[in-house]
Amino acid sequence: MKGNRVIGALVGTLLLAQVSCTKSKQIDSLDGLVTWEAVEASTEYIDPYVLEEWEGDDAMPSCKVDIKMSYPTFSDNNYTEIRDSLVKSIAQRIYPAPLEDFSKEGVRAHLEKYVEEQVGDYKLDLEQAKKLNFDVGSYSVFSREYEYSDSITYSEHGILSLISKTIEYSGGAHANQFASTLNYNLNDKALITVSSLFKEPNDEDLLDLLFNALMHSFEVETREELEYKGVFNYHALEVTNNLYFDKDGITFYYNPYELATYSTGPIELHLSYDELAPYFTNEYKRLGKHGE
Numbered sequence: 167m168k169g170n171r172v173i174g175a176l177v178g179t180l181l182l183a184q185v186s187c188t189k190s191k192q193i194d195s196l197d198g199l200v201t202w203e204a205v206e207a208s209t210e211y212i213d214p215y216v217l218e219e220w221e222g223d224d225a226m227p228s229c230k231v232d233i234k235m236s237y238p239t240f241s242d243n244n245y246t247e248i249r250d251s252l253v254k255s256i257a258q259r260i261y262p263a264p265l266e267d268f269s270k271e272g273v274r275a276h277l278e279k280y281v282e283e284q285v286g287d288y289k290l291d292l293e294q295a296k297k298l299n300f301d302v303g304s305y306s307v308f309s310r311e312y313e314y315s316d317s318i319t320y321s322e323h324g325i326l327s328l329i330s331k332t333i334e335y336s337g338g339a340h341a342n343q344f345a346s347t348l349n350y351n352l353n354d355k356a357l358i359t360v361s362s363l364f365k366e367p368n369d370e371d372l373l374d375l376l377f378n379a380l381m382h383s384f385e386v387e388t389r390e391e392l393e394y395k396g397v398f399n400y401h402a403l404e405v406t407n408n409l410y411f412d413k414d415g416i417t418f419y420y421n422p423y424e425l426a427t428y429s430t431g432p433i434e435l436h437l438s439y440d441e442l443a444p445y446f447t448n449e450y451k452r453l454g455k456h457g458e
Contacts, residue, residue, distance in 0.1 A: 193352040196321045199245065200238045205270055207277035208232040211285045213292055216308075219301075227308040229288035231281045234315045235260060236328065237270055251355040255348060256328065260314060284312055311335040320411045323453065325358065326350040327410040329419075344421040345432065347410045360405050364445045367405045372445045376403055376418060379435040380425075396430040399423075415439050 193199075211229045220226050235256060240249050250268040257265050257273050261280035265272070288310045295308065316330035328348040335341035349358035360367040377389060380403060384395040392400040408419045415438040422428045443454030 192324060193248070194322065194324060196238065196326060196352065199242065200240055202318060203237050203239055203270070204234045205237045205273050205277065206232075206234050207274060207281045209281050209285060211288065213289075215296075225309070229285050229310040230312070231284045232313045233260060233277050233281065235273065235277060236316050236318060237273060239270075248352065248355055252326070252350060255350060255357060256316070259330070259346070259348060284310070309335065309337070311341065320413075322411075322413065324352045325411050326352055327412075329410055340428075342422075345408075345419060347408050347419060349409065349411065360407050360409075363447065363450055364405065364442075365447050366445070369405075369445060372405055372442075373403070375437055375441055376405065376435055379437060380433070383433070383435065395426075397426040397433075399425050416442060 209229075209231055212226060216227050237256075238249055238252055240246070253268045253273060254265055257276055261276060261283075263276070263279065265276050267273075267275070291310075292308065300308075311333065313333040314330060316328055318326065319329050320327035326349070328350075329345055330348070331343065331345050333341050333343050350356070351358050351362075356362075364372065366372070377400075380397070380400065381387065381389065381392065384392055384397060386392055386395060389400055403420075403425060406418050406420065408421075409416050410419065415436055417434050417436045420426075420433040420435075422430065422432060425433055439453045443451070446453060
């Protein structure tokens with residue numbers, strides 16, 4: 167009996183050790199673990215009155231919504247927890263309503279609800295315009311467009327970077343285009359922010375690195391000269407959360423109007439891991455080694 171108890175204890179110890187190793191196993195990359203698929207939701211709505219009254223060669227006023235979201239399908243069911251966390255992070259950036267079903271079908275329903283809300287808001291705007299005696303059947307300005315797409319740009323060293331691009335038009339000379347990023351710690355199952363990435367996100371020396379990169383990009387020697395290059399809002403430069411990782415370093419992304427005129431376009435400032443190494447928190451000091 168004593169021998170059986172000893173064997174049982176050993177088996178139990180081995181099982182606990184195996185579970186512990188499984189839990190502590192670190193994910194370096196999703197490559198080979200995940201197949202990325204697009205979950206789509208789209209529609210085009212044209213007001214019945216516009217259909218009846220529209221004349222002319224211009225595009226008929228309508229509300230177009232087109233969403234394509236990257237969805238991770240894991241080959242191993244043991245990664246369900248990270249899938250759910252990652253899907254929630256991506257989907258709720260598009261539409262922040264609660265999400266409880268993380269399957270493709272659940273995400274599609276989530277996005278379709280957002281599409282319905284967009285069309286509903288458009289209908290309310292048209293009704294308001296009619297009450298103000300605007301002829302909504304005569305002006306193409308009464309169009310709304312919303313287009314969203316995203317792509318995975320990096321998956322190494324336990325970090326996933328995703329960039330989404332959004333195009334919105336609600337009247338005016340041109341549509342507005344902007345990009346936003348999502349950075350995800352695959353092992354902590356949490357979003358990466360500048361507060362978790364850097365010891366002091368407002369460190370003046372760190373900000374100086376960005377200013378130097380900005381001045382180099384526009385070939386000027388002083389910050390004041392940036393204004394003559396269209397970077398009229400250079401003083402608003404900050405260590406933004408709108409960043410993404412690559413094999414060499416981190417790119418900080420600033421959309422049109424944040425720092426410069428629309429015609430200047432987006433501004434991307436890249437700093438190497440080696441440059442950033444002194445500012446990383448303990449969690450991300452390991453990145454400095456990849457820049458060596």
